[in-house]
Amino acid sequence: MPADHGIASDLKRSDLARLTGCNLETIRYYEGVGLMPDPPRSPAGHRRYGSAHVERLGFIMRARELGFTMKEIRGLLSMVDRGSHTCAEVEKRGRHHLDVVRAKIRDLQDIEAILADTIAKCSGSDTPECPLLTVLSDAAARSSNEVQTESYPSAATVAPGR
Amino acid sequence: MPADHGIASDLKRSDLARLTGCNLETIRYYEGVGLMPDPPRSPAGHRRYGSAHVERLGFIMRARELGFTMKEIRGLLSMVDRGSHTCAEVEKRGRHHLDVVRAKIRDLQDIEAILADTIAKCSGSDTPECPLLTVLSDAAARSSNEVQTESYPSAATVAPGR
DNA sequence: CCTTGATCCTGTAGTTGCTACAGATCCTAT
DNA sequence: ATAGGATCTGTAGCAACTACAGGATCAAGG
Incomplete structure (x- = not known):
C-alpha cells in the first residue's frame, strides 16, 4: 500500500459540504456564529479547509443528528477545545x-x-x-373525567367567523 | 342563582387570552396571519371578542396541543369555515x-x-x-457494520482549531 | 488567449411560530 | 384629577438555518 501523503488540505467550501453532508450555506452560518473557526483564505479570498475542519464539522453534524441543540453542541465543543472535559x-x-x-x-x-x-x-x-x-x-x-374549571358559556357553532 | 343573561360578548383581548390559555400577543399574531378574524372594535379601537372567538381560538389551541402545524390548522379551519368538510x-x-x-x-x-x-x-x-x-x-x-463510503483521511485530533 | 459556465464571495431577507419590547393612547378606580 | 394598568401599533428578536441577489474568481474548452 502506498504511503499516506500527509494531512489533507485545500478543500473548498463545497468539498467540506460534500464530505460532511452539511449544507453549503450552513457552513458559513456556523462560521458566523462561532461554531466553526474562520478558515484560512486563498489569495483571492476563498475559504480553504483541511481535515481538522472536516472532523469538527462532522462532530457538529453527528451531534445535530442526535438532536443536541446548538447551545449544547457549543458547550461540548468549547469543553473539548479547552481540553477541560x-x-x-x-x-x-x-x-x-x-x-x-x-x-x-x-x-x-x-x-x-x-x-x-x-x-x-x-x-x-x-x-x-x-x-x-x-x-x-x-x-x-x-379528558372526559376532568371538569372544565373555567370556560365561557358555549356558543352554537364551532369555528365561526368566515 | 341568577339567570344566564345570554351569549357572552365584549371580551377584551386579555379575557380571550385567559379563557383560552393563549398568550396575549399570540392572539394578535393569529389575527395578523389570518387564523383569527379581525374582531369588532370599541370606539377607541380596542378589540372586542365574543364566544365565537373563544370557540375558534380554543380549536386552534387544541390543534396546537396535538402538534398540528399552522398550515394544517389553517386547512382544517378553512374547510370548516366553508362548510365543505x-x-x-x-x-x-x-x-x-x-x-x-x-x-x-x-x-x-x-x-x-x-x-x-x-x-x-x-x-x-x-x-x-x-x-x-x-x-x-x-x-x-x-454504525459499526456500515463501511464509510466517502470520507477524508482522518486527522489526529477531534475538534481542533481554537 | 479568451470565453463560458460553475463556483465562490458578501450581505441580507425569508422561514415557522411565536414572544417581547418601545412609545403612545386609553380605561378605571380613587 | 390623576395614577396605574391595559390596550394600541409597529417592529425586533428567538432557533437554526436556507436562499437569494449581485458581483468576483476559477477551471476547462476552443
Whole structure:
C-alpha cells in the first residue's frame, strides 16, 4: 500500500459540504456564529479547509443528528477545545439530553394515543360530523373525567367567523 | 342563582387570552396571519371578542396541543369555515398527521437508543476519554457494520482549531 | 488567449411560530 | 384629577438555518 501523503488540505467550501453532508450555506452560518473557526483564505479570498475542519464539522453534524441543540453542541465543543472535559461531565450532559429526548417521546406518544383513538371512531363517510373535529372543538371531549374549571358559556357553532 | 343573561360578548383581548390559555400577543399574531378574524372594535379601537372567538381560538389551541402545524390548522379551519368538510377528509388529514407524529417518535427512539447505549459505556471518571465523544467524533463508531463510503483521511485530533 | 459556465464571495431577507419590547393612547378606580 | 394598568401599533428578536441577489474568481474548452 502506498504511503499516506500527509494531512489533507485545500478543500473548498463545497468539498467540506460534500464530505460532511452539511449544507453549503450552513457552513458559513456556523462560521458566523462561532461554531466553526474562520478558515484560512486563498489569495483571492476563498475559504480553504483541511481535515481538522472536516472532523469538527462532522462532530457538529453527528451531534445535530442526535438532536443536541446548538447551545449544547457549543458547550461540548468549547469543553473539548479547552481540553477541560472529563467523561463524567460529558456523560452528565448526555444524560440530560437523553432526559429531554425521552420527555419528547412521551409527549408525542400522548398525542399519538389521542389521535389514534379519535380517528378510530371516524366513520370515513361524507357527513360533516367528525370525532376528530369534536375533540378539537370541545375541551371536554379530550379528558372526559376532568371538569372544565373555567370556560365561557358555549356558543352554537364551532369555528365561526368566515 | 341568577339567570344566564345570554351569549357572552365584549371580551377584551386579555379575557380571550385567559379563557383560552393563549398568550396575549399570540392572539394578535393569529389575527395578523389570518387564523383569527379581525374582531369588532370599541370606539377607541380596542378589540372586542365574543364566544365565537373563544370557540375558534380554543380549536386552534387544541390543534396546537396535538402538534398540528399552522398550515394544517389553517386547512382544517378553512374547510370548516366553508362548510365543505366531511368526516372522510378530516380523517384523512388526521391520519397523515398521525403518520408524521409516529415518524417523529421513531426518530427520537433511534436517538434514545444510541444515547442510552453510548452513555451506558461511560466510566463517569475524570479521564478525557469518553464513549459519547467517540461516537460524536467518529462516524464509524455509530454504525459499526456500515463501511464509510466517502470520507477524508482522518486527522489526529477531534475538534481542533481554537 | 479568451470565453463560458460553475463556483465562490458578501450581505441580507425569508422561514415557522411565536414572544417581547418601545412609545403612545386609553380605561378605571380613587 | 390623576395614577396605574391595559390596550394600541409597529417592529425586533428567538432557533437554526436556507436562499437569494449581485458581483468576483476559477477551471476547462476552443
